[in-house]
Amino acid sequence: MQIVDQPNSSYMATLVAYFLVAVILLSVGVFIADSYPEVAEANDRAFNAIELFCVIVFTIEYGVRCLCAPEPRRFIFSFFNVVDLLSIAPYYIELMFGASGGSGAPMLRMVRLIRVVRLAKIGRYVTWLQIFGVTIQRSANALCMLFFIVGLLILFWATLVYFAERGAWDVDRGVWQREDGSPTSFESIPAVAWCIIVSMSVVGFGDMAATTAVGRLITGAAIFSGIVMLAVPVPIITGYLHTEYDHVQRIAALKKQHAETEAVRAAAAAAEAAVESVSGGTN
Known part of the structure; x- marks a missing residue:
């Protein structure tokens, strides 16, 4: 095996x-x-x-x-x-x-x-891929807590932006429309959540953008909170990564030391056997 x-x-x-x-x-x-x-x-x-x-x-x-x-x-x-x-x-x-x-x-x-x-x-x-896998596994609890908080923030910001950007309901057309009469893309909280996700991740595809002053202010706050939340997992993962990498290095060093010790013992045993055989032949 x-x-x-x-x-x-x-x-x-x-x-x-x-x-x-x-x-x-x-x-x-x-x-x-x-x-x-x-x-x-x-x-x-x-x-x-x-x-x-x-x-x-x-x-x-x-x-x-x-x-x-x-x-x-x-x-x-x-x-x-x-x-x-x-x-x-x-x-x-x-x-x-x-x-x-x-x-x-x-x-x-x-x-x-x-x-x-x-x-x-x-x-x-590949050893370093295994190290990364163990690192993510050990960081799972902290990352799950972080993802939960991020999910709450997304729901919070999406709700605020939705009410700030949805506009007025047009009964005849059956859509939410802005003050200029154009239909808004912020038609539901799940739809707005997509905009918040790409904003908090500092990607910003541009397919949805706030047009009101309140909506832009809320989106700006969401972006700032996203920047802060993106920085949180870095020290967590880095700390576990260093710990696991050092652990692997120590194990590798111990294995190498053990192999060298066994090689020295084998060489000493062979030399001792050779001396005994020579002594036996002389006698």
Whole structure:
């Protein structure tokens, strides 16, 4: 199991990890290139052959992990193994339901989109991606609290802007309209919430903009609160990131020290055995 699950356990495991990462990148590259109609049409057979090769490799990898797993149930439902299953499932689903024509075509196109999860497989072999994943996991409670507060702020600002910008109700046209008679885009609180989200994130697509003085004042306050809230998670994530990175570095240093100690012991034992054999031969 170590040869496919622990890239640093041996030289062979490292080679296997590099090979699997290369196959993952090849698969994703073909998936991206296939989005160009002219490229897909010109290289259809080559892309199909590469996809078949990648699926075979991923299937063998998944099968080996299943056979070597000490606890099959825990193995099947673990994150990376679910990703492994999703990375090969679209190919076999397409084989079961046939070509992409007919009434099942939309479903099969949606199934093909699942292949993009193969990118997540890289996280099994890249240490810094694992560090980032652990960092987000440890920051989950603080981030959930932050998202909840942001959600309350969005609802608060959206409600204020809605009442400031909706204008008057036109009974004949059935729309909210501004003073100049044009229909307003701020027709409901959910619609205004979209404007608040892009404003607080300092993106501002410009598809909705406040026109009244009160609406602009409230939107400005929402933008300022968004800037403040965007700065809050940075020290939280950074702190956990440094802690986890230092932890990984310490473990790597201990493993290296242990390996060096074992190598010295093995060399000393070999030298002692050689001395004993020479002494025995002399006697």
